Amino acid sequence: MTRPGAAATRHLPLLGALVLTVIALAEPLPLPDPARPTDLAGLLALTLAATVPLAFVRAQPLLTALALTTATLLAPLVYHRTLYTALVTTGIALFLVGLRHPARTAVLFAVPYVAFALISAEDVRAYGMVLLTIAAAALGAGSARRANTEAADRTAADHSYADTALAHAALGERARIARELHDIVAHHVSTISVQAETARYTTPGLSPEGAATFLAIGDTARLALTEMRRLLGVLREDLPAHTPAARAPQPGLAQLVALVDEARETSGGAVRLLVRGRVTPLDPGLELTAYRIVQEALTNTRRHAPGVAVDVELDYRETELRLRIRDCGPGPGAATGGPGGTSGHGLLGMRERTAMAGGTLAAGPGPAGGFVVEATLPLPAAPGTAP
Template sequence: MLRMRDVPGKLAAIPPTVVDFAIAAAVTWLSLSTAAGSYPPSGSRPFDALAVLLTSAIGVALVVRRVFPLAVMIACAVLVAVFEARGYWLSLNQLALQLAFFTVASRRGRAWTAAAAAVVYPELMYSNVHEWVGSLFNIYLGTAARVVAIGVIGDGARRLTESHALMADYSGQLQRKQRDREQRLVLFERIRIARELHDVTAHHLSVIAVQAGLARFVLETDPKTADQALRTISEVGSEGLAELRRLISLLRPDEDDNGAGADDRPAPGIGQLPVLVERVGLSGTPSRYTIAGRRRPLPAGIELCVYRVVQESLTNSLKHAPGSSVDVRLEYEPEHIRLTVADTGPNGVAAQRTEHPRSAVAQATEHTGSGMGLTGMRERAALYGGEISAGRKPDGGFEVTLILPIDAPEDEASDPRGEQEPALNH
């Protein structure tokens, strides 16, 4: 059943040509039926075949009034002038002439509307002078008021149409911007996920590769060390799979609404750094982890950023400087947190090769990188308003420094020295 609120939408869906044809047919039928029913004394000639032809021609012209408003206006004015000059019913076709004038006012500018009014006004005046009763001044004024009213209404309709067109264009631009914004968000999300996957897989696979090489190297000579390396591979593999499951559960939240199979463990943070550094130490890379300053809770995003930077830096050390010693230092400053990860470089472990078989194995395990790790670290730091620098040290090796802004605690000012925690050596 058609509801009243659906009527405007249904009418708007009708093609304009169909509407114009219906209006032209209605105006023509109204004129012909009125002329056939009566004949006023203002007309000196009977309504003959020529009158029917002229009235019908005016109605046919109205069919294309929206497509050719000026041409239809001129055609209607000429036909009405001929109709009146022949002495037919003077006001019979005024409705069609005024409709043509309204179309010009609603589809052309005000200059064309004024020109059309100058044509319509004399023709209407000729008819009204012969048919209206009253003073000539009132007839002039009433006819002018009618012409002005039609022009004003048509001009208002034109401006309303232009406003609707502007609003539609503006709405289209907003929709395009919204689609572009959504596409950018999707792209950024893909980049973020790719970065997370890179950090997880690159680090864990690098540790697994190094530990596998170590186990193979000492399998016959040092079974205990080989067993420890295999245990480390198992732990690292399980941890990597857990992090991958956590990422996948974030990508598919709808499938995990019932809680089945979802990994709700929190993202890694600063608390997991000792385990991370210790595992790298077991891979044959001497490592040292120290914390300076007064420790305090940090947002989860900042902790994840610190963890990923340490993870990526250690991965790079395993890849590009296998066997070198690594120093990880985390400093809590009043308004910043500073992280430094430095290694001694390949040349810094030459003297250790005979003393540490793990270093020798790590040295023999060569890897190549894509260079995307540093880019990812810089993007992470910029996300939290921080800065990161990475480069070679003057005395050899490579150093990564991360500085992230944090809120200063209220009791920090009373003890600016903070506290120094003991270093963790592996």
């Protein structure tokens, strides 16, 4: 799409050529010499040649500058006539030559003006010096502008290269941290899973409840290991493209059914998922926040009130998404570090996630006992919706 000012500037050379041509023709011309009747016609032709080519200076700066230079220098040499309008046209053309072409081209265009100033007759020598000054100034200004533009482009390219190098260095550091974190944490979490599985078979007189607890510990450890690998896959750049951990998406509300099923199997209690309102796809970051809140609430319930019934409620509203996770356990304070206690980072993590999404979170005893976590996450306004 053409900018509004581009159409106007495109016609400036033609307009300038017309104005300068009229001015040049308005200059007083000498009376024709009877012995040389073609002098007036030739001088008129050179006058037009020193102004009209300016109309093409944007498309053909070299040819335009060559034509203007020829006409400007021939008029005083052949007819002893100075064309003052040519000072303007040649200055514009030579500026564009210096701006668009290498310095050696500018030097070549300066040579005829130097020669003219040296060999011209006394009556036009002053005119020749003025021409040389204007030509040198125009060529120099154009070359300087070109050099500044090229320097700015090189600086921008250097900055871009430095930013790219810094980004690659950051990626390398992230990959190194991811590898080290995976090697350290994965070893210990895997050990926990193996020990929990082994304890089920090697502990004498283990009750069914104890075996179920060890099974839940092993399942939780494997789940933590899987999610850790999925998260570290985002940081690692050296994972093959076909590795599932490198391509697995972050969980969202669509994965809540699987999360509830898993919680039901590992805890042994009734876990229900209740959805109200019109289910619509939300921002992936918001869905991840909601998923993590439900996941952390179920984990706290399984840790501090295993086997109790839990309801996970999602309420889709026009401007917000409400989450409510309530259990039928003994409530806060039933055990040290319980859901209502001050130890641990579960509630703190949920509050931080909710705050990052611009929402609110409340956690405490339910009206009929148990523990309730309630979160309200605002939904982004639809495009074009008035605030």
